[in-house]
Amino acid sequence: MSDSERYSEVILNIAKLVADDASERLASDIVILDTRRVSGFSDYFVIITGETTRHLQTMSASIARIIKGRLKINHREGLGSSGWVLLDYSGLIIHLMTKDRREYYDLEGLWSNAVEVLRMQ
Numbered sequence: 001m002s003d004s005e006r007y008s009e010v011i012l013n014i015a016k017l018v019a020d021d022a023s024e025r026l027a028s029d030i031v032i033l034d035t036r037r038v039s040g041f042s043d044y045f046v047i048i049t050g051e052t053t054r055h056l057q058t059m060s061a062s063i064a065r066i067i068k069g070r071l072k073i074n075h076r077e078g079l080g081s082s083g084w085v086l087l088d089y090s091g092l093i094i095h096l097m098t099k100d101r102r103e104y105y106d107l108e109g110l111w112s113n114a115v116e117v118l119r120m121q
Contacts (some may be wrong), residue, residue: 008036008043011091014070015044016118018063018094022048023120025059029102030121033114043091045111049102053081056096060085063094 001009012032019030033045050056057079064073067089075088083101087094095107 007091011043011071012117014067014089015046015092017066018046018092019048019118019120021062021066022046022059025055025062026051027055027059028099028121030119031108031116032118033108033111034117035111035114037115038111038113041090042093044093044117045107045114046092046094047102047107048094048096049099050096051098053079053083053098056083056085056098059096060087063087063096067092 015032019032022030027048027050029049031047033047035042035045048059050059067073071089071092073087074090077086077088078084083098084105085096087096097105
């Protein structure tokens, strides 16, 4: 296994931890997309729907605790109040969105060539 493959495996395992945590925090429609073949800037996306802006903020803080020490955050965009929080860990990009923002931006449609690795309702 190459270094690149090992890195992608680590990123996927972290993405699954994030998905499990979001599920425990009552998020809905959690999806992990493998973007390696369609994106030059990320290996995986995790897309999570939260009920309220406060819910997004709570999940964002929890995700930061889970990933701390494993990956370095490259960039954070948005506030929970905007209905969309993006956490960029380079190989892993996490989108926390309210239902209306998720429907409006339709990231799964935009990245329809990505492979769906996991879906949790």
